[in-house]
Amino acid sequence: MNAVKKKFDWGKTLVFTGIGAYTVFVLFPIYWALNSSFKDVNDVYTIPPKFVPSEPTLSAYEWLLKSSARGAFLDSLIVSSIATGLAVFLGLLASYAFSRYPGRKLTSEGSFFNLLVVRMFPPIAFLLPIYWMWKYLGLIDTHFALIITYVAFNLPLTVWILRNFVDEVPRSLEEASYLDGYSFWQTMRRTMLPLISAGLAATIALCWIFIWNEFLIGYLLSGKEVITYPAYLPSLRRGMRIMWNQIAAISILASIPSVLILFFFRKYIIRLYFK
């Protein structure tokens, strides 16, 4: 009788339920942090839980602007921006050397592979000696030590990624530029930069996120004067009264730059993962 009626597709329903469940699973912790950050501290943990703040307040965010958390965010911003600038600049020069002088002893494939080994070692393996080195030099708790350490850890990444882009630029362009009498720097600016600008921007974004999000280096090299926000976060959990709404607010605020970067650079970041 009902031959025309479509058969109920169990498989499809199951798949869509699964996708829906995964989406809820991903979004719930983020939503909950957002929700908690607009609550008064006494409203964070209630039975039953409040899925929408009953009296929304910005007090957690106001506290962020006034307290030592602001300094932590500023330090993170300073360190990750300067370190990214240096790592990308030096990485670009190095990748140019690898690309254009592949046969030389200093810039051979073996040397390139050594760079990657730096990336493979677990950070804890380096951090013990690095910590003692900075301590010996009296540079713990300075922007300098943090920046140089981050540059060293991210140079392998920037060299590795940028080399792919530099390799794609034909040499003849530079040759023509040199023949016209331009210097190395002028040539870089005139021929190289415009051609790799998209790759360069994505590399900057990725490198910046890595440093912005890094915890252990920041934690060990930080102190009273200079502290990155991931290193600052655990300190909020000590003490008698834990301000969960402030912790939630820091988590939300800290994630905004990375989420914006993901949104604007989604195409490039997706491509970078396949380089």
Added chain:
Amino acid sequence: MKLFTTRTQHIWLFGPTQLIIVCVVIFPLIWAIYISLTDYSPVVSPAKNFVGLKNFIQVFKDDRFIDSLGRMAIYSGFGVAIQVVLGTALALAFVKYIKSGLMRAALIIISLLPMMMAEVVAAQMWYLLVSAAGTFNNILISLRLKPIEWLGKDMALGTVMLADIWQWTGLTLLIVFAARISVPEDLYESAELDGASEWLILRKITLPYLATPVAIAALLRFMDSYKYLDKVFIMTYGGPGTATELPTFYAYLVGFSYFKIGYAAAMSWIFGIGAVLAMLIFWQLMKGKRTGGTR
């Protein structure tokens, strides 16, 4: 002319990079070899007595270290396996069932959100949910169910694993999704014309094409879950007892909490060599697979 023939240009181009890496990475590592051969422990005495390979042998006799390796097998092995299987399944489902481009983009961006956050932030968000008086338990209590000890002795490792799955399933999803949409579509068309079943198409076309990207995703995740101790640090600090003490976290405690520097340096080197060995073995396996002719 100076076109790519200069003797020195590559030296000053690469020199600064090399200098920073030698000073900040290579030199400290060499210092670590020296210190690993001593019993240096500044809280006990400032003396650095040469003890030979004793520290290295001690590592393999250390029950706490051996136990932490077992936990790593669960955390990095099982946990990463779930991420990779789940990510692959979701990526294939997105391609097959989600036809609207906007919907696909939205779903992928949502899946990538946790990945862009700091590990400590992800751990902190989860801590808000799973702590003893946290949101999950409050929900359970208001439903008149028994609260669960998410971070208790038996469940803590699983809970940290759940946070890791939450954060990183998106990576496999992204890698597999991109690989899947680059599989030539005519392969599928001709297979359907030949009347091949969906299962057969999945086994004979999709999975062979995806073998390499899936393996790369698994490797990236395995190495990272081995390398980073952030989630354990924030969520459990290795506890309760030693229930979530992963090897890198144990090394952190030995080096920065117990200050047994010589011993920690030996452990660091063992980790580093372990990571490089794992990488090389994987590389060889991949080479073997590649000759299978999938790409």
